[in-house]
Amino acid sequence: MAGEPSVPSPWWEGILVDRLRLVAPNDAPTRVRWIRREGGRAIVEVDHRVVPAARQAWNIDLVAPSGRPVRLSTRRSWGTLRGAKAWLRTPPTSGR
Numbered sequence: 001m002a003g004e005p006s007v008p009s010p011w012w013e014g015i016l017v018d019r020l021r022l023v024a025p026n027d028a029p030t031r032v033r034w035i036r037r038e039g040g041r042a043i044v045e046v047d048h049r050v051v052p053a054a055r056q057a058w059n060i061d062l063v064a065p066s067g068r069p070v071r072l073s074t075r076r077s078w079g080t081l082r083g084a085k086a087w088l089r090t091p092p093t094s095g096r
Contacts, residue, residue: 011065015072016044019057024050035081036088043084051077 035043
């Protein structure tokens with residue numbers, strides 16, 4: 001999956017795991033692995049069985065540790081990293 005966390009930091013990994021555990025089925029794996037982050041965009045790996053739960057859990061408004069409101073939003077999901085890495089190389093579109 002790929003998205004645009006507006007405050008890229010290690011704080012996000014904990015948020016992603018915690019939020020996913022709230023909505024994923026009890027027997028589903030909730031491991032989140034950061035693949036790559038560039039600027040405000042990131043690619044993370046999740047088990048294919050929790051992609052719908054991840055989308056539900058991760059399209060939210062949050063408050064960063066600095067107290068600043070931020071928006072976490074998923075953009076795409078791929079079965080392989082090839083498409084995700086190509087997406088990461090493209091410039092972000094405004095308003096998305």
